[in-house]
Amino acid sequence: MRIQISIKLQTLTLLNLQDEVVATFAVSTAVNGAGEQKNSYQTPRGKHIIRAKIGAGAVPNTVFKGRRPTGEIFTPEFMFANPTRDWILTRILWLSGTEVGKNRLGNVDTMQRYVYIHGSPDSVEMGKPGSHGCIRMRNQDVIALFDLVPVGTSVNITED
Numbered sequence: 001m002r003i004q005i006s007i008k009l010q011t012l013t014l015l016n017l018q019d020e021v022v023a024t025f026a027v028s029t030a031v032n033g034a035g036e037q038k039n040s041y042q043t044p045r046g047k048h049i050i051r052a053k054i055g056a057g058a059v060p061n062t063v064f065k066g067r068r069p070t071g072e073i074f075t076p077e078f079m080f081a082n083p084t085r086d087w088i089l090t091r092i093l094w095l096s097g098t099e100v101g102k103n104r105l106g107n108v109d110t111m112q113r114y115v116y117i118h119g120s121p122d123s124v125e126m127g128k129p130g131s132h133g134c135i136r137m138r139n140q141d142v143i144a145l146f147d148l149v150p151v152g153t154s155v156n157i158t159e160d
Contacts, residue, residue, distance in 0.1 A: 001148065003050075003155040005135060007034050007043060010127045012117070012135065014148060023144065026126035027117075028136040033129070034159050036097075036108040041132045044095075044110045046103045048155040051096035051111055053146060060119070060139045064088045067114075079121055086132055090119030090139040091146040095155060117155075118142060 014022040035042030061074040097103025097110035119139040
């Protein structure tokens with residue numbers, strides 16, 4: 001299995017070992033576009049792997065902060081009470097760059113930037129940029145992806 005993310009198309013495609021499409025999901029990448037610099041709030045490009053999977057078995061809409069469940073379950077009322085919060089819900093696939101100097105180590109390290117593939121509120125629009133650098137997915141989609149891919153799965157993020 002491998003994952004291909006297109007920033008231009010705002011899609012995540014899961015491919016099997018024969019390069020056949022297993023699934024395609026609408027996503028939301030960074031509103032600030034593509035880029036690798038620390039504190040840029042951009043989606044990093046290039047070759048990555050899934051370094052860690054967090055949230056196995058968590059109920060949909062479980063709220064995470066610092067990669068730990070807070071004990072809260074997201075609701076629209078909760079969002080209204082916390083309008084500036086960056087919601088990380090349901091599952092986390094933590095990405096690590098594999099290209100030294102491009103997306104690994106120093107000021108371009110994807111993992112140190114805490115870039116994830118993660119669930120989002122159902123009201124968040126997919127198919128257009130809106131994140132702070134992560135790849136946002138619908139909760140049911142991130143659960144499906146989480147269950148299909150192991151740690152170490154390659155992830156390629158491109159602008160085309």
